[in-house]
Amino acid sequence: MAPTGFDLESHWTLHPQVAVRPEPFGALLYHFGTRRLSFLKDPRLLEVVRGLSDAPNARAACTAAGVGEPDLPRFAAALATLADTHMLEAS
Amino acid sequence: MTDETAPTVEPAETAPAAPLVEEDLLVEDVSIDGMCGVY
Numbered sequence: 001m002a003p004t005g006f007d008l009e010s011h012w013t014l015h016p017q018v019a020v021r022p023e024p025f026g027a028l029l030y031h032f033g034t035r036r037l038s039f040l041k042d043p044r045l046l047e048v049v050r051g052l053s054d055a056p057n058a059r060a061a062c063t064a065a066g067v068g069e070p071d072l073p074r075f076a077a078a079l080a081t082l083a084d085t086h087m088l089e090a091s
Numbered sequence: 092m093t094d095e096t097a098p099t100v101e102p103a104e105t106a107p108a109a110p111l112v113e114e115d116l117l118v119e120d121v122s123i124d125g126m127c128g129v130y
Contacts, residue, residue, distance in 0.1 A: 026117075034122075035122060035123050035124055036120055036121065036122050036123070037120060037121050037122075037123060038118055038119070038120040039118065039119045039120070039121075040117065040118060041116070041117050041118070041119070042117050045117050045118070074117055075117065077117070078116070078117035078118040081118045081120065082118060085120050
């Protein structure tokens with residue numbers, strides 16, 4: 001499934017039914033509602049996901065996690081995938 | 092004088108460069124539905 005666009009200026013949170021398990025490669029997310037697993041293959045993406053709820057928007061969470069401007073499109077695409085699979089929800 | 096001319100060497104056609112590295116996806120997702128009995 002191709003990810004749709006992701007609004008970096010919006011506030012996003014992890015879905016309450018999602019559990020996060022840090023791994024050496026990044027993290028595993030498990031959604032107890034959809035029974036889907038997502039592999040986050042960069043530790044910075046884990047930091048972004050963890051920081052979403054406290055950041056004013058997703059762009060700020062990326063910046064706080066050390067994601068530079070050149071990498072932002074890749075991270076936005078990754079967040080779009082997570083939003084499409086209901087791991088994240090806009091709030 | 093002859094009509095023969097030195098053969099011209101055509102430049103080898105170059106195929107458009109294919110991307111050598113696929114985009115490295117930061118997220119992969121899978122469903123565990125249908126895995127009953129695997130574990």
